[in-house]
Amino acid sequence: MCLICLGLNENKLTSMEGYANLSEMKDSIPEAHVDEVLSKLDQLSRQEVDQLIREFSADLNSLNQELDEKLSSEDDCYWEEEDEIC
Numbered sequence: 352m353c354l355i356c357l358g359l360n361e362n363k364l365t366s367m368e369g370y371a372n373l374s375e376m377k378d379s380i381p382e383a384h385v386d387e388v389l390s391k392l393d394q395l396s397r398q399e400v401d402q403l404i405r406e407f408s409a410d411l412n413s414l415n416q417e418l419d420e421k422l423s424s425e426d427d428c429y430w431e432e433e434d435e436i437c
């Protein structure tokens with residue numbers, strides 16, 4: 352157990368921070384434990400990517416919904432209030 356593991360256990364580190372810390376600390380950590388930390392960071396970075404993808408698709412869904420609502424009300428001009436083009 353090292354500072355990086357402590358940070359990871361408490362969810363106080365992102366994988367990027369963990370990798371940065373590891374590159375600074377790897378000389379003071381036993382080699383076997385460096386491998387352990389690397390696999391933890393690898394796992395975390397996958398979770399972070401999954402999370403980003405989930406957020407991104409949620410954003411896309413709500414954009415799509417907004418667009419659908421705007422397109423379904425054909426009589427209303429989308430820009431009307433903003434710059435009075437209509």
Ligand SMILES: [Zn+2]
Pocket residue numbers: 352353354355356357384388
């Ligand atoms: Zn550790």
